[in-house]
């Protein structure tokens with residue numbers, strides 16, 4: 001398994017990855033079971049601008065995990081999805097940890113994540129990586145991890 005930055009060779013696999021997300025994945029990632037949100041993310045990431053991503057690629061080259069980071073002032077907002085067949089293997093934790101290292105090296109002040117209150121796997125990752133809860137809005141919790149002073 002390899003974690004690396006998203007690049008141009010990933011455009012088609014990324015489109016397939018996002019198109020294959022199930023309604024529950026869409027709800028957990030985007031807080032609405034919306035295919036339009038996945039299409040929006042595809043457009044954002046394949047513009048290869050400030051909204052970037054790390055991917056996890058398996059031994060046969062399949063894209064199995066995606067962590068995207070969107071700049072928001074001096075902070076970045078994180079979103080993460082791992083394919084259902086590869087969950088509970090530590091990929092989500094590894095992708096999130098790698099993003100914190102990358103963003104800290106770029107001088108980003110803090111990473112933020114929005115997670116549904118019932119999303120136990122995501123909450124477990126954030127807790128392990130020392131994110132702090134800073135807010136709640138209609139069942140979606142805000143977590144922040146400071147990266148630099």
Ligand SMILES: CC(C)(COP(=O)(O)OP(=O)(O)OC[C@H]1O[C@@H](n2cnc3c(N)ncnc32)[C@H](O)[C@@H]1OP(=O)(O)O)[C@@H](O)C(=O)NCCC(=O)NCCS
Nearest residue numbers: 028079080081082087088089090091092093120121122124
């Ligand atoms: C959240 C998500 C990325 C986690 O990916 P993952 O690769 O399974 O994550 P990890 O294996 O690193 O760790 C998940 C943790 O949650 C735990 N976990 C997994 N499923 C669980 C469940 N149903 N109930 C409770 N804990 C659970 C795992 O045991 C692990 O904790 P541990 O290391 O203490 O055992 C994945 O479930 C996913 O893609 N969900 C849909 C999108 C989403 O929810 N995104 C987050 C909001 S942006």
